[in-house]
Amino acid sequence: MATIDDVARKAGVSKGTVSSVFSKKRPISQQVTERVLEVAKELGYFPNHIARSLSIKKTMIAGLRIPLSSDGTMSAFDSQMINGVIKECSKQGYRVLLDTLPEQDDPTLFSQDPVDGIIMLNPRKNDTRIGRYNQMGIPLVLVGRPDPLDDSISYVDNNNTEAAYQVGDYLLRSGHKSVLFLNASSDMTVAYDRKNGLMEAFRHHGLPFSEEHVMHYNRKLHVSGTEYGYMSIMDTFEAMNYSAVITDTDRVALGVLRAARELGIEVPERLSVIALSNDATLAQEINPKLTSVELSADLLGAEAAKLLIEKMNDMSMNRQVIIHAKLVVRESCSTQNSS
Amino acid sequence: MATIDDVARKAGVSKGTVSSVFSKKRPISQQVTERVLEVAKELGYFPNHIARSLSIKKTMIAGLRIPLSSDGTMSAFDSQMINGVIKECSKQGYRVLLDTLPEQDDPTLFSQDPVDGIIMLNPRKNDTRIGRYNQMGIPLVLVGRPDPLDDSISYVDNNNTEAAYQVGDYLLRSGHKSVLFLNASSDMTVAYDRKNGLMEAFRHHGLPFSEEHVMHYNRKLHVSGTEYGYMSIMDTFEAMNYSAVITDTDRVALGVLRAARELGIEVPERLSVIALSNDATLAQEINPKLTSVELSADLLGAEAAKLLIEKMNDMSMNRQVIIHAKLVVRESCSTQNSS
DNA sequence: AAGGGTTATTAAACCGGTTTAATGATCGAA
DNA sequence: TTCGATCATTAAACCGGTTTAATAACCCTT
Structure with missing residues (x-):
């Protein structure tokens, strides 16, 4: 050259x-x-882009840290989120560096990435990386709230507690008394927030809430989301007494529907299904059309990118954005059930 | 710092x-x-990663150029492909830089990316970028064959012609005489290759092949894949005489199924559906389970990454990999139709 | 004690750009 | 004609690392 x-x-x-x-x-x-x-x-x-970057101390690259599951695949949520990030970044002239490498805890090997800032998914509890990035002076935006809550950090999140409350309220109002909740993996803050929201709804309606009716996705047990949905129904429908299921994702709902077909359970007549949806187009295309809560992962991604770019221009800036997840009623829930 | x-x-x-x-x-x-x-x-x-890169002339970053559709979303195929690339790159210590920016044709503005090599999706006909990267000495791997064919370039692709032939042969053997093909966008080489494969199957069976039965996805007409499937059936089922549909993707098949439901057409009794699938898990979860051709986008991505890393280590190396796409029979095709 | 062979460290050059401070050229006005 | 202002260009320093060639320190042998 x-x-x-x-x-x-x-x-x-x-x-x-x-x-x-x-x-x-x-x-x-x-x-x-x-x-x-x-x-x-x-x-x-x-x-030469690198030489230029070194000189001007800017790369015009946003880093995106996504923890991939052990089999190396990403969820529909991840994929849509990425989509949103890319869309917004492209618009503003930034490129996106995907990083799925496990974080090296040996600081000798830890090398700063060639990025102007970082968007980090699913922060862990008391995530030490947050402090580290701060110390390095690298702008950081989280997708998913920090735990514990900390408003000196920029982040975007859904109104998970509220959304779960809304779903619970809707089901209980419709006459359901017992609900199976196929929740996310238990180490995620969303799982915690959603459970709280659902409990709150039961409390509000003066109905007992059974912890046993809350399942958690488990990598070791379930090979995929659909399998999680399928197995959970097959294992519990006889034994437990519920007339509605809330699923973590649309895919989980697909598994639930398959199990229902095989067991001869009519949906929504005998079983109502609501998905916490991460794939807006899928929910309306399956039969019956899924009543769901639209999480708008792409919006989350886009907002995260906006926040990050803001922060790159002004490090002192930090903001939180809550993406409103709202219930969209379609065909998979009965409204006069009282089993 | x-x-x-x-x-x-x-x-x-x-x-x-x-x-x-x-x-x-x-x-x-x-x-x-x-x-x-x-x-x-x-x-x-x-x-400092950048300073280090400048000095050793290596960034350990692979570039991934994906042309996004105008609305900025990526297809399931893209998403799975990316997945495959990331998985393989991570394994070998590379990060992935996503670039969806439209290519600047003004060389003044064209700046080399901070990458050690590039994976490019859907090369265009006589794509000038290929020559340019060559001239710049940047290792390049294509996903999708170059047009015209050129074995001095590394690429991965499905055996599209063969796969389409297989699908056609299967349908014609099953007694179908007329097939609607909801093909990909007409500017893609896959669309061309698939059409040829299908034509070949008709020729082999001594049946007439009607160009009118081949549709092409069109960004301007169709807001989404599902809509493409839905509209195509609604518009043509009455007028044209076919007993089977081949769809470009699973999502297109979803649209076809929705149209069939609304028109009261039983699948597979009156209409058979085969999807050229880009989403392996979805095809088996919908009702009826989709007979489909598995494209294994993730494998394509992983192989592309392997090829690229090979090429980074030895510029003179170039290889082509064909990922075998094969028909998986499920429930959406009738085998004794002869309408 | 001097010479030869290791080994550890350093000073300086280098990677390929940007930027600052200085220089040179050009022009109009006094 | 000369001075000052404006504008274009340049030389050199800088960004933060790596690497080469030279030097210094050490150990062992004779």
Whole structure:
């Protein structure tokens, strides 16, 4: 590859001049510009992004840290989130660096990434990385609230507690007395928040809430979301007494529907299904159309990107954005059940 | 941020020594190593990835160029492909830079990316970028074959022609005489290859092939894949005479199924559906379970990553990988139709 | 005690850009 | 004609690492 020096030499000008021709930060006369561009073309010269980044201390790259499950696949939620991030970043001229490498805890090996800021998914409890990024002066935005809550950190999240309350309220109002909740993995804050919301709804309606009716997704037990839904119904429908199921994702709901078909349970007549949806288009295409809560993962991603870019421009800025998840009633819930 | 100089000064050693402590490329005595690490910790020093990249001329980043549709969303195929790329890259210590920015054709603005190599999706006909990357000496791997074919380029692709032939053969054997093909966008090589495969099957069975029965996805007409499927059936079922539909993706099949439900057409009794699937788990979860061709986008991605890493280590290396797409019979096709 | 062979460390050059401060050229006004 | 102002260009320093060639320190042998 030709360098800026090669161009400068051949065009008979200085490095600085060539630099200015390309960056346009300083006006260069018509003639000189033309000669430089011509030589550059001749030599096949393109500015080196890394050298430039080193100099201006900016890479125009946003880092996106996603913890992948052990089998290396990402969920529909992840995928839509990424989509949102990319969309917003592209719009503002940023590229996105995906990082799924397990974090090295050996600081000797820990090397700063070539990014101007970082969006981090599913922060852990008391996540030490948050402090580390702060110390390094790298702008950070979380997707999913920090635990414990901390409003000196920028983050975006759904109104999980409220959404779960809403779902519970809707089901109980419709006459359901007992509900199976196929919740997310128990180590996630969303799982905790949602359970609280649902409990609150039961309390509000003066009905007893059974912890046993809350399942948690478990990597070791379930090979996939659909399998989680399928197995949970197969295992519990006989033994437990419920007339409605709330599922963690649309995929889980697909598994529930398959189990219902095999057991000859009519949906929604004998079993109502509500999905906490991460795939807006899927819910309306399956039969029966799924009543669901739209989480808008893409919006979460886009907002996270906006927040990050804001923060890159002003480190002192931090903000929290709550994406309103709301119930969309379709066909998978009965409204006059009272089993 | 503290720099290597700060550490060197405070530890009373030279830059080079500090560098060696972190990179471990040269042995440094026990005592010196300890003092340097201690000072580094004290100062909160982490090696600067960009400076390091500039010096060693390697970033350990693979670029992934995906053309996003105008609404900025990616398809399930894209998403799975990315998944595969990430999985393989992570395994080998590479990170992935997603680039969806439209390519600047103004060479003044065109800046080399901070990547060691590039995986490019859906190359265009006579894609000028291929030559450009070659000229810049950047390792390149395509996902989707180059057009025209060129075996001096590394790429991965499905055996599209063959797969389409297989599908056609299966349907014609089953007694179908007329098939609607909801093909991909007409500017894609896959669309071309698949059509050829299908035509070949008709020829082989001595049946007439009607160009009118091949539709192409069109961004301007269809808001989504499902809508494409839905509308195509609604518009043509009465007028055209077909007993089977081949769809570009599972989502398109979902639209077809919805249209069938609304028109009271039984699947598979009166209409058979086969999806060229990009979402393995979805096909088996919907009702009826979709007979489909598994494209294994994740495998394509993983293979592309492998090829790229190979090529980064040896520029002269180039290889082509064909991922075998094969028909999986489930429930959505009748086998004794002859309408 | 001097010479030869290791080994550990350093100073300086280098990677390929940007930017600052200084220089040179050009022009209009006094 | 000369001075000052404006503008284009340049030389050199800088960004934060790696690496090479030279030096210094050490150990062992004769």
